[in-house]
Amino acid sequence: MSAARVRGLPPMTAKLAAGLLIGGFVVLFGLLGPLVVQDPSRVDDIGLTGPGSGHWLGTTQTGQDVLAQLAYATRGSLTVGAIVGVLTLLLSAFFGIVGAYAGGWVDEAFSLFTNVMLVIPGLPLVIVISSYVPDKSLLLVSLVLSLTGWAGSARVLRGYTLSLRNRDYVLASRVAGERRWRILGVEILPNLIPLLASQVVFAVIFAILGEAGLSYLGLGASGSFTWGTMLYYAQNGLALRLGAWWWFIPPGLLLALFGAALSLVNFSIDEIINPKLRNQTRAARRGWRMSRAQLEKAKEATL
Amino acid sequence: MGYFLRKLGFYVVALWAALTVNFVIPRLMPGDPVDLLLAKLGQRGSVTPETRHSIEVMLGTDTQQSLWSQYAGYLHNLAVGDLGVSVTFFPASVTTIIGQTLPWTIGLIGLATVISFFVGVGLGTLAGWKRGSWLDNVIPVTTMFQAVPYFWLALILLFALGSLWPVFPLNGGYDVYNVTPGWNGAFLGSVLYYGTLPALTIILSSFGGWMLGMRNMMVSTLSDDYMVTAEAKGLRPGRIMRRYAARNAVLPSISGFAISLGFVVAGSIVTEAVFSYPGIGSALLQAVGGNDYALMQGIFLVITLSVLGANLLVDVLYSIIDPRTRARA
Numbered sequence: 029m030s031a032a033r034v035r036g037l038p039p040m041t042a043k044l045a046a047g048l049l050i051g052g053f054v055v056l057f058g059l060l061g062p063l064v065v066q067d068p069s070r071v072d073d074i075g076l077t078g079p080g081s082g083h084w085l086g087t088t089q090t091g092q093d094v095l096a097q098l099a100y101a102t103r104g105s106l107t108v109g110a111i112v113g114v115l116t117l118l119l120s121a122f123f124g125i126v127g128a129y130a131g132g133w134v135d136e137a138f139s140l141f142t143n144v145m146l147v148i149p150g151l152p153l154v155i156v157i158s159s160y161v162p163d164k165s166l167l168l169v170s171l172v173l174s175l176t177g178w179a180g181s182a183r184v185l186r187g188y189t190l191s192l193r194n195r196d197y198v199l200a201s202r203v204a205g206e207r208r209w210r211i212l213g214v215e216i217l218p219n220l221i222p223l224l225a226s227q228v229v230f231a232v233i234f235a236i237l238g239e240a241g242l243s244y245l246g247l248g249a250s251g252s253f254t255w256g257t258m259l260y261y262a263q264n265g266l267a268l269r270l271g272a273w274w275w276f277i278p279p280g281l282l283l284a285l286f287g288a289a290l291s292l293v294n295f296s297i298d299e300i301i302n303p304k305l306r307n308q309t310r311a312a313r314r315g316w317r318m319s320r321a322q323l324e325k326a327k328e329a330t331l
Numbered sequence: 332m333g334y335f336l337r338k339l340g341f342y343v344v345a346l347w348a349a350l351t352v353n354f355v356i357p358r359l360m361p362g363d364p365v366d367l368l369l370a371k372l373g374q375r376g377s378v379t380p381e382t383r384h385s386i387e388v389m390l391g392t393d394t395q396q397s398l399w400s401q402y403a404g405y406l407h408n409l410a411v412g413d414l415g416v417s418v419t420f421f422p423a424s425v426t427t428i429i430g431q432t433l434p435w436t437i438g439l440i441g442l443a444t445v446i447s448f449f450v451g452v453g454l455g456t457l458a459g460w461k462r463g464s465w466l467d468n469v470i471p472v473t474t475m476f477q478a479v480p481y482f483w484l485a486l487i488l489l490f491a492l493g494s495l496w497p498v499f500p501l502n503g504g505y506d507v508y509n510v511t512p513g514w515n516g517a518f519l520g521s522v523l524y525y526g527t528l529p530a531l532t533i534i535l536s537s538f539g540g541w542m543l544g545m546r547n548m549m550v551s552t553l554s555d556d557y558m559v560t561a562e563a564k565g566l567r568p569g570r571i572m573r574r575y576a577a578r579n580a581v582l583p584s585i586s587g588f589a590i591s592l593g594f595v596v597a598g599s600i601v602t603e604a605v606f607s608y609p610g611i612g613s614a615l616l617q618a619v620g621g622n623d624y625a626l627m628q629g630i631f632l633v634i635t636l637s638v639l640g641a642n643l644l645v646d647v648l649y650s651i652i653d654p655r656t657r658a659r660a
Contacts, residue, residue: 140344143345144345147342147589148345148348151596151600152596152600152630152631152634153352155615155619155627156356156627156628156631159619159627160357240480240483241482241598241600241601244604245601245616259482259486263486268489268494269494271494271495276483280479280480280486280487283480287478291478292474298547
């Protein structure tokens, strides 16, 4: 089992290393940053000062420290990402894997439900829902985001599970009299782990992006710090017109960096799921070609 | 034919689900939107009892009626195209507002999405064909663009090309002062000029996804046996790339096109907010800001309908391009 697990880990490529490094840095900043910075809401009379020795990333319109806000915002956004990641994993695994494995009318019903959820556009629905609720917690926003975002993963998982459940080794274990839940948990699930991992990574990216969009429109969780709320306040504080780039560049940049890091991790996971991406295919075949000299030699040898 | 009927059946179910979600949400939420709405309406003119009643029916706070008759009334109103009256743009009806704003959004997003799709698929084909080339190594950079939120990229572009170097206008859909809307050259030119930056935002942040998907499919396709055969036959590389590899590799991208539309619509709502573009996204936000539930529900419905319609179109097109889908069904 342990040997299989080690073999299942993606090879440490440059892409994966870069992704883990950047992602780890952002996570660390979100975890440890709020412990060392000042109070992000503390108002001061030095509004809109550029980056300097007192405030490394300058101040907002009301003299709040941008670095302090950024640290708390990172924590907030990552929290949303984590909650939605877990919820999406549970929902998509339930509707995707269980449905496909059970087959029959359960599969039909689950698949129909998934497809309907997939074509109903998520963000407009989230906007409508959140406009009815005046006071929202970060948890509620995450809940709504995961309710509208699990369907894509479920469809991918269903497709893969369908192909797995009819493979010979699964049929063999069924003939051998293994119980159904054991087949699902021990024979099928381990093969789905890379796919699940990549779907979770996608869910986290979409959740953080979705939350940022929602907060930017002023519909996010009330009284919380996320990258989106920072951008919302920057926009409302006319940071754009006043040229206060230190206010609206850092949150977006951090978001983009984190998203890119997760994508890089996903590339590496993709190469496990789809070995064709890993093999040097066409370029490698080019390399097998015989050189002109070799061709001559081969010709002489056969003649 | 069975395939199309199945598809049509699915979209009928999806449509019904969307309508029902739209019906259920206001009834599940806390608070009384009717009083909120009437207070707003009262500021602009007298409110007749009929108005109150129609709002109650629409929002489902009419306690005298059973839920079923409310539901029937709601479906009936939809069937005759009555979406209610907007509060924010009183006394215009919701249908009028949607009719005014929808063309802007469809023009902007439709065009930007199609351009982004073709650019992404084209570049992805080249990147997959020449693996390890500089174009292939650019892909991580384009995925970084994808991770950038639409609205933040819009802010940056606006800051750079609107404030710092004022090349493009800061907001709006056309030059309100100097041109009159209509089919004249000045107006169309102005629309193109004002739409360039929003469209650029959407294209920049979405073509990376198409490129990556196409590249990966190209790489997968290139390792298939019929590619070896094509090479062995000595066909020209350009022909192999276009007719053999790209043609088969593009299929998942096309079916993904439908699913991505939902995301594009979502991103464009925020983009419209940044550029104050006179599209349906801005109207939705105004509706949210003004507690205009009728307009909000109407817009949600129209967006859902458009996405469903586009999906249906892509499904039908796909089954024509790839006959295997019809055979499998």
